[in-house]
Amino acid sequence: GAVVSQHPSRVICKSGTSVKIECRSLDFQATTMFWYRQFPKKSLMLMATSNEGSKATYEQGVEKDKFLINHASLTLSTLTVTSAHPEDSSFYICSAKRATLPGETQYFGPGTRLLVL
């Protein structure tokens, strides 16, 4: 159990366009999902915390109008990179926490590699 998927796995887009990334918990319900960004050979940096049915909480320095997050159900959160620019190119990873089991373990998706030309 505890499988998290992301779609797409890779995306290439032109500068100025918007890109939507989906994060799904496949076999459990997740009241909380997290979005991370990772640059090559670097650690994961938390961008925002997504709670089902409420507004996302963004980390300091992350533009909420740039990175739109929607957590519409207990199994789906989406991250939309609006008006993408080359500096937005990165590896975006989501994670999810189980709704019913105790503990704080986060299960991660396989990541989405975004390249903005």
Place this chain on the structure above:
Amino acid sequence: GESVGLHLPTLSVQEGDNSIINCAYSNSASDYFIWYKQESGKGPQFIIDIRSNMDKRQGQRVTVLLNKTVKHLSLQIAATQPGDSAVYFCAENSAGGTSYGKLTFGQGTILTVHP
């Protein structure tokens, strides 16, 4: 802000040897720690976790040790295999305040296992 860091950025071992990956943390309020393994181009994979009320926890071929006195965490991998080659991250979960429930990741250690 407080952070989690790793002592050794790279570690090379021979197949069959035991590996020890270290991590120092600075947030004394953290109550839960996790080790993740990340292979190239993939998301982090949960390995093992430990709560702050424990000193040691064992899994299959892996052991996590927690020393709260010196704020040190380690991951021991027994009989390391080539498939263990990856980047290993420690992460801490904050116990309270505005950071509750968030994970803070260390910088990562690259483990390379030579056959």
